Amino acid sequence: MTRRRRVLANTDLPLPETTRVITVSNQKGGVGKTTTTVNLAAALARSGARVLVIDLDPQGNASTALGIDHRSSVASVYDVVVGDDPMGDVIQKSPEFDHLYCVPATIHLAGAEIELVSMVAREQRLRRALDAHLATMDEPFHYVFIDCPPSLGLLTINAFVAAREVLIPIQCEYYALEGLSQLLTNIELIEKHLNPTLHVSTILLTMFDSRTNLAHQVAQEVRDHFPAQTLAAVIPRSVRVSEAPSYGQSVISYDMSSSGSLSYLEAATEIAIRGAATESTQPRTEGYTA
Numbered sequence: 001m002t003r004r005r006r007v008l009a010n011t012d013l014p015l016p017e018t019t020r021v022i023t024v025s026n027q028k029g030g031v032g033k034t035t036t037t038v039n040l041a042a043a044l045a046r047s048g049a050r051v052l053v054i055d056l057d058p059q060g061n062a063s064t065a066l067g068i069d070h071r072s073s074v075a076s077v078y079d080v081v082v083g084d085d086p087m088g089d090v091i092q093k094s095p096e097f098d099h100l101y102c103v104p105a106t107i108h109l110a111g112a113e114i115e116l117v118s119m120v121a122r123e124q125r126l127r128r129a130l131d132a133h134l135a136t137m138d139e140p141f142h143y144v145f146i147d148c149p150p151s152l153g154l155l156t157i158n159a160f161v162a163a164r165e166v167l168i169p170i171q172c173e174y175y176a177l178e179g180l181s182q183l184l185t186n187i188e189l190i191e192k193h194l195n196p197t198l199h200v201s202t203i204l205l206t207m208f209d210s211r212t213n214l215a216h217q218v219a220q221e222v223r224d225h226f227p228a229q230t231l232a233a234v235i236p237r238s239v240r241v242s243e244a245p246s247y248g249q250s251v252i253s254y255d256m257s258s259s260g261s262l263s264y265l266e267a268a269t270e271i272a273i274r275g276a277a278t279e280s281t282q283p284r285t286e287g288y289t290a
Contacts, residue, residue, distance in 0.1 A: 014276035023163035030148035032206035037147040043268035045100035049142040054104035063104040067248040070104035087133035092254035127162035165201035172215040233267035
């Protein structure tokens with residue numbers, strides 16, 4: 001761990017030239033979507049990046065972990081997606097880091113799936129609000145992370161349409177690949193019909209227990225199927241990672257010395273470096289501008 005910390009300390013994270021909008025999704029619950037969203041965002045903000053987290057899960061766990069008020073009376077992502085409020089009116093600054101912000105979720109979001117059904121351009125509502133907000137900013141965010149509910153409903157579809165990249169956390173246990181094919185099929189449909197720029201850019205192995213053969217087998221199977229997308233960094237099972245949200249913090253600020261914090265810092269570094277490499281090898285295309 002000392003060697004890993006030394007490597008991180010000597011690594012400068014490149015900032016993307018254009019805003020990277022990343023949806024964190026997996027319809028299977030309990031795989032670490034919210035934990036991954038919050039801690040990657042905190043790790044990148046700690047490095048100096050301007051980061052926005054959009055909490056699209058009615059449970060509001062990402063808001064809690066970032067120390068954001070999300071009582072029912074608070075203006076939230078519900079007001080943006082259903083009520084057409086400007087996104088700038090609901091963004092709150094997280095006490096975690098100077099450049100970390102959040103669009104909170106409240107309990108009102110639980111009924112949004114039903115309300116969206118009858119709305120015009122129901123799949124595009126989050127994207128239009130995000131586009132409009134980024135266009136008004138003098139210094140747009142470097143990263144936008146969208147935390148999805150554990151389902152493939154209209155809220156998740158809105159997240160896919162708003163994003164350019166999908167990050168899939170996969171738990172290192174027996175059911176890890178259960179339902180993954182359905183998720184990938186849905187992403188392909190979104191890419192074909194609604195968002196041609198969408199692609200799975202990152203797969204992150206979570207809840208890795210190095211003591212078990214099963215965890216190693218699952219990790220190897222994922223790497224065999226998705227060699228280009230799977231990060232080298234692996235998130236271990238960690239008590240500190242589980243404790244941090246109860247204090248309204250990410251594990252990055254809760255305990256910088258823990259194995260979970262170190263692993264998320266490594267994952268964030270890898271995401272940043274991979275993104276910079278992709279930008280340098282691809283021609284500039286229309287998208288968010290920084």
